[in-house]
Amino acid sequence: DVKVTQSSRYLVKRTGEKVFLECVQDMDHENMFWYRQDPGLGLRLIYFSYDVKMKEKGDIPEGYSVSREKKERFSLILESASTNQTSMYLCASRLSYQPQHFGDGTRLSIL
Amino acid sequence: GQQVMQIPQYQHVQEGEDFTTYCNSSTTLSNIQWYKQRPGGHPVFLIQLVKSGEVKKQKRLTFQFGEAKKNSSLHITATQTTDVGTYFCAGPPSNTGKLIFGQGTTLQVKP
Numbered sequence: 001d002v003k004v005t006q007s008s009r010y011l012v013k014r015t016g017e018k019v020f021l022e023c024v025q026d027m028d029h030e031n032m033f034w035y036r037q038d039p040g041l042g043l044r045l046i047y048f049s050y051d052v053k054m055k056e057k058g059d060i061p062e063g064y065s066v067s068r069e070k071k072e073r074f075s076l077i078l079e080s081a082s083t084n085q086t087s088m089y090l091c092a093s094r095l096s097y098q099p100q101h102f103g104d105g106t107r108l109s110i111l
Numbered sequence: 112g113q114q115v116m117q118i119p120q121y122q123h124v125q126e127g128e129d130f131t132t133y134c135n136s137s138t139t140l141s142n143i144q145w146y147k148q149r150p151g152g153h154p155v156f157l158i159q160l161v162k163s164g165e166v167k168k169q170k171r172l173t174f175q176f177g178e179a180k181k182n183s184s185l186h187i188t189a190t191q192t193t194d195v196g197t198y199f200c201a202g203p204p205s206n207t208g209k210l211i212f213g214q215g216t217t218l219q220v221k222p
Contacts, residue, residue: 100146103153
């Protein structure tokens with residue numbers, strides 16, 4: 001079974017902090033994704049990566065950056081956290097055009 | 112950009128009643144995927160439809176892909192309390208590696 005592991009289930013940070021969310025997958029998938037999930041808005045794509053050191057902006061990249069130094073790890077960075085970034089963050093990975101496998105999510109609160 | 116709209120946003124049914132959620136894309140999709148997210152969980156892949164007019168069944172769940180490949184539906188016959196959750200459709204814009212998710216339909220089933 002594919003395992004996508006997100007480093008924290010719950011995280012509380014303060015406005016202005018730099019925040020790192022980590023995601024690791026164990027199935028050698030080339031594609032990895034970061035979404036945020038908010039009530040009534042579904043899953044919105046922040047960034048995705050189709051290879052090491054490659055990244056592409058999704059629909060809502062503002063205020064975020066990503067890093068993919070190794071194939072199995074995809075990090076989401078909030079450069080200067082703001083209260084409107086309080087949300088559930090979901091990481092996903094997939095092989096080629098196969099279905100996506102999601103992690104358990106990180107519920108991030110920015111105070 | 113491409114949009115995927117899902118209706119209804121919420122549906123409450125009595126156990127044993129049927130349920131349908133509809134998904135419409137602003138552009139033609141190469142395929143449509145359906146995911147289910149249980150309360151407190153992460154989205155889990157259910158099925159993928161590829162062909163125009165395709166119909167697939169999983170026990171009490173019936174999935175359809177429209178002739179024009181711009182819409183899809185999920186129908187659950189005789190709902191059970193285990194069907195509770197949010198159902199998402201998702202489709203890839205042409206020639207991209209990302210998925211656009213609908214807003215989801217949250218199903219509540221009263222026993």
